[in-house]
Amino acid sequence: MNKFEKEFFKRYISEQEEVLWVIHKHFVLIIDNILIYLIFWFLLPVFLLYNSIFFQELLSFYYFEIFFLIIFWKLIFEIFDWYNDAWIVTNSWIVSVTWWLFDVKTLSIKYENIEWIEIIQDWFFDTILKNWRIVLHKIWSDSVIMEKSFLPYDTLNLIEDQIKENEEDEHNQEEEENVDKFDLLIHTLSWIVEDYMWAKWYQKKKKITEEDIEKIEKLKKKNWTIDLSE
Secondary structure (H helix, E strand, C coil), rough: CCCCHHHHHHHHHHCCCCCCEEECCCCHHHHHHHHHHHHHHHHHHHHHHHHCCCHHHHHHHHHHHHHHHHHHHHEEEEEHHHHHHHEECCCEEEEEEEEEEEEEEEEEEEEEHHHHHHHHCCCCCHHCCCCCEEEECCCCCEEECCCCCCCHHCCCCCHHHHHHHHHHHHHHHHHHHHHHHHHHHHHHHHHHHHHHHHHHHHHHHHHHHHHHHHHHHHHHHHCCCCCCCC
């Protein structure tokens, strides 16, 4: 994935996420349209324009220029539409983008919501062209399908690796949280024990002091006792 593609698809995700990979539909989906437009709507009219007197008299070259300009922008639109319809693989989600001029729809799929991934071959040439269908089966929800995806098994390996990485991160995070909870428990118990020991020591000291005072008072009452405080 080049830098332009990474920056281009950043607008479809949040700032906290990172674009890891962009999965496009196979280019065969637009080649047929491009060939049809080029052959029947560009090359054929150009041929008739320069080789048919009837067409030259029927329409001026000005109208042909307008027509060719429309065809050119139509081809640009087809390519841009194909390029924008993609899956964005991030560190947290798979974001499915469906683009159509002023209408853009995005669907975010969490890795933990993916139950399994299916790759379907529709016909024999799919193996040669490597443009199979990818189906993400979600838990308790409808499946998400990418028709004629480019390099499906590379896509499958990429998504599976990211799922495993996220599971490992979650496992490590749970272990860290458990360690933190255990440390907190140990510290809490140590504080309780320390407070208890201090309380016992204080009570013992207070008890000894009271007993000493009582003994002193008793000694003062005896006749042979000399009071040094006077």
